[in-house]
Amino acid sequence: MTDWIARAREVAAQLAVDAVERDRANNTPYAEVQLLKDHGLVTLLGPAEHGGGGQTWETAYRVIREIAKADGSIGQLLGYHYLWAWAARLVGTDAQIAAVEELYTKNNFFFGGAVNPRDSDLKITQDGDELVYHGHKSFSTGSKVSDLTVLEGVLEGTDEHIFAIVPSKQPGIVFHDDWDNIGQRLTESGSVTISDVRVPWSDAAGYVDRKFQPLVYNTLNVPTIQLVFTNFYLGIAQGALESALAYTRERTRAWPYGGDDKASATEEWYVLEGYGDLQAKLWAAEALVDRAGAAISPLLHARREELTPEARGEVAVLIAAAKQRIVDTGLEIGTKIFELTGARASATKYGLDRFWRNLRTHSLHDPLPYKRREVGDYALNGRLPEPSWYT
Structure with missing residues (x-):
């Protein structure tokens, strides 16, 4: 590692x-x-x-x-x-x-995906031995920088969801330049239109003789990506704190009107107290995120048939706890650093606002209170979360 x-x-x-x-x-x-x-x-x-x-x-x-x-x-x-x-x-x-x-x-191909479950699903029709995807997705992260795109849709006349991996660069996939959010601005997460994208039935993920072969392992997709979120949230928070610390060492001035004057901001008591509080909270969040990573990784690399619903549920709860903790801590850091760096740090050239903007934008992906409820239901009632598109 x-x-x-x-x-x-x-x-x-x-x-x-x-x-x-x-x-x-x-x-x-x-x-x-x-x-x-x-x-x-x-x-x-x-x-x-x-x-x-x-x-x-x-x-x-x-x-x-x-x-x-x-x-x-x-x-x-x-x-x-x-x-x-x-x-x-x-x-x-x-x-x-x-x-x-x-x-x-x-x-050395790079993946993107058009699988936002809050949108209407892509429609899939059959044409002989081929599946044909049609529709529009509001979000397709990775879009124009991807070599391969994961599609998901529902087969016409059924409730069967079918995933397929297709080349991103083809006439039937049109990525639109409409991602203009306040944060995560370079993720190429704009919308996409899918028209007559054809996939052989043999490439329908998990299907044998046109029948899906289910495993509990299939449901690890949500905990896995929720921990992806959690880790880049943690990285954003760490970057925010490191950038603020560097700014304070180099530029922040001590406050000369408090009756306990210091020669340097690095000796200012409220600055030390503020950074101490943020660092302690960040270390605690990091420990929980690392624990979640150590728990799910062996499950992802074990034989797929071995995963039990109980093991899946236990790790999903742990990831929900880690996610809520780093979102709260990261947003606090993204705001509090301005109180510790000083007024001049708000100049756009320093870009300290980008950390809060990035975390605030993506942490809206799915409502955090539902993660708190999952953890609470487990702690109070011993209930594990039921697999869904978001749990």
């Missing part, structure tokens, strides 16, 4: 140089994704026999976090890529897993 974290930190150092300017410019991050590819981070989870890193999810989560410290958008892109690169393992057959992992690993 250590070597991969060091590699991620090298990439993060390059991203940090112009992170503020790139956030403001809001350009498609082709160069940033290429940087991830050039350093082998895109194929970190790929099989070693195909040139991949052969690493675990525990390592992948730590790498996401390191990238997000420098640039929350790129951390999100990488985290979503890891989830979608694992999609074949989550729902596919053994043959599909082998084919997809060889394809993306050998070619």
